[in-house]
């Protein structure tokens with residue numbers, strides 16, 4: 001089989017009302033999704049998504065005419081490109097979709113086939129006042145979620161503790177709760193000062209009292225000593241690594257035991273193959289692997305397959321904060337949104353490949 005074409009498609013969903021994501025400097029009024037389509041001489045077509053693919057065009061020739069099953073070669077080529085240009089991991093995702101379809105198995109099978117479903121955690125996107133957030137998490141539990149991750153304002157930590165206390169009081173002891181401070185990387189142009197370890201240790205100690213399952217990105221990722229000090233001082237698990245740029249950096253995190261929960265997104269941070277290696281190293285060392293999935297339905301499916309394949313967990317991120325962020329908005333590029341079952345599980349699609357059912361009317365080719 002040979003790769004005959006790589007097309008970059010883009011669709012846009014206007015967001016009215018806008019989505020005020022905690023990590024965005026200004027509310028989003030539109031949601032762009034870029035899809036990579038790989039075509040082959042055998043009529044097998046694969047899809048990937050997750051990042052913009054801006055600037056990829058001149059590199060397509062490095063893949064045209066190649067066998068899509070030579071995935072280790074493609075990963076190494078993508079790594080050489082990422083030194084000079086963007087992180088084009090959605091292409092690797094699309095190649096895995098091709099490979100799964102060619103072999104007639106779900107991608108999760110190719111990654112180890114450990115699980116066929118993973119409990120989802122509702123991953124919120126907005127910062128809300130305590131009573132409103134407590135109400136929304138109760139609604140999430142009603143809908144089947146067994147866990148939820150709450151965004152808190154990094155600049156107002158005392159208010160954040162009040163939010164978590166209200167949520168814990170509302171849902172009781174049986175729901176797992178996580179907290180994300182979004183301090184490890186920044187949107188372009190955001191140069192606000194980071195939290196410091198002393199403030200985070202005090203904050204994490206209060207979270208420990210509320211039985212928080214993990215604290216995500218409390219400090220810049222380069223502050224490895226600070227990250228370790230939070231765990232050592234408080235016993236709260238520290239999560240991170242969602243947007244790391246290189247395999248080497250991910251290896252350093254694992255080798256330095258910087259985190260309790262490793263979260264590299266297969267569509268954004270190193271690609272499915274390299275993330276599998278990191279996941280297996282983390283699991284072998286008795287740490288958790290459960291990736292970031294905040295892109296769109298295709299990125300969510302790609303992360304679901306890899307996580308189920310390697311046996312990660314115990315939960316998988318399900319971006320969800322209605323009415324601002326719904327499965328319909330997140331997955332507008334799919335014929336139907338990805339969703340949990342009544343037991344709160346994300347089931348691995350049984351179709352060959354990633355099981356993506358694209359809505360072609362949503363896209364136009366841009367490269």
Ligand SMILES: [Mg+2]
Nearest residue numbers: 180216217242
């Ligand atoms: Mg995060």
